[in-house]
Amino acid sequence: MNIHPNTEQAYRLFHDGTLAFARAEQQGIRVDMAYAERKKQELDDEIIRLENTFKQTKLYRHWQHVVKKDPNIHSGTQLSHFLYNVKKFKPVKTTVSGQGATDEEALMDLNLPELKDLIQIRKLKKVRDTYLEAFTREQVDGYVHPSFNLHLVKTFRSSSDRPNFQNIPKRDKESMQIIRDALYPRPGHQLMEIDYSGIEVRIAACYHKDPTMIQYINDPTTDMHSDMAKQIFMLDEFDKCVKEYSHLRSAVKNGFVFPQFYGDYYGNCAVNIACEWCQLPTGKWNKEDGFSMFGDHLGNYFIRRGIKSLEDFTQHIKHIEQDFWYNRFPIYRRWKEHWWKQYQKNGYVDLLTGFRCSGILSKNDTSNWPVQGAAFHCLLWSFIELDAIMRRNKWDTRLIGQIHDSIVLDVHPNELEMVAKIAQQVTCHDLPQAWKWINVPLEIEMEIADVDRPWSELKNYVIT
DNA sequence: GGAACTCGCCAC
């Protein structure tokens, strides 16, 4: 049995990490309490208004009639029973326990305008109850102190709770604005966020060393996601700066490339790209289907090229998946196979950072966990180092949180330039110096909000 | 009346 030589270092990383996180927890994040209370009140009113609207619909009255009392409109069980057993609608999908699903996708598929109110009610309740309410409940003297845990996650990542600082809405503009408007720096300071760009792809490359992938990472004039978008959408030209192409690139990046890396297969990827990103229907496609691109509908574009349905598109993606793993990234594929075999033989997989995952792992787990864990450890190492530098030099700037591949800081304006410079140095230079197995360049992106402005107002920051 | 569960949904 091999004993991994870095076990002591792995212990040290978590020991030092725990102390650095404790200091961030103690520091905390300022909450605008007056705003949070006011906003909760506004949401109460809006939710009641939407509930009343919903309760005046024929659909609701029918529901009320069949159960002979007031149904709970927030109960998935009751809604599922009414829609699929009473009304006999056909659910697009079922939940794990087998009942008809009532999530957003399933409700939208029924195409009933009344249900859109229900979806909006859910969203506002989520914002109010999961986030604003948690902030006001957990705050002490106007600061929340989220916990950052290093002992709970089987991949040796971190988790956060009370409140969870790692799942604050970002993509949905409306939710993002409402919630991040409540979070502020200390008076006279600025919120800053420093992210590792594409850290999991880079760390995966340190394991599998696929030359094509390393080439993509090393050469900034190439772009893996653009190349895959060109192939999937059968394009000769591709400029990711053009709006239409940039949407296709996102569709391919989030609907094909990343799911493939995690171990998904062409069937799900085809649905991801076509239905979730390009508004194409399941089954047969029409000329008017899909979003409009350069004055043409995507449905028409594909039909002219012989792809006339989701089934055709699925076959297309199947071929591309084959090409992806057998021609484009064959070394990456062999690494996955090798690690699965090694796990079956030994009963564990080791991370490049000296941790060992054992117990029951699926085939996908054996390649996903080491990447996910070690990528986070890059962030953790940088967090510890920055914390040490800032304390040694008695800076006023504080680290206040971390979201797997990013660090959130509460910065004194006079220290901003210095913080940015040192952060660049630590994350992209000192870390690869310390961990020789990092054989690809690392990059970060920085964002900053103005003095006394909330987290919703982050803007790109470039070192001058 | 609390534990354990399901479901839905937020993040990376």
Added chain:
DNA sequence: AAACGTGGCGAGTTCC
């Protein structure tokens, strides 16, 4: 043959 990973949390439900 089968089919994407890691978490936290609120509300509803079921079980004891």
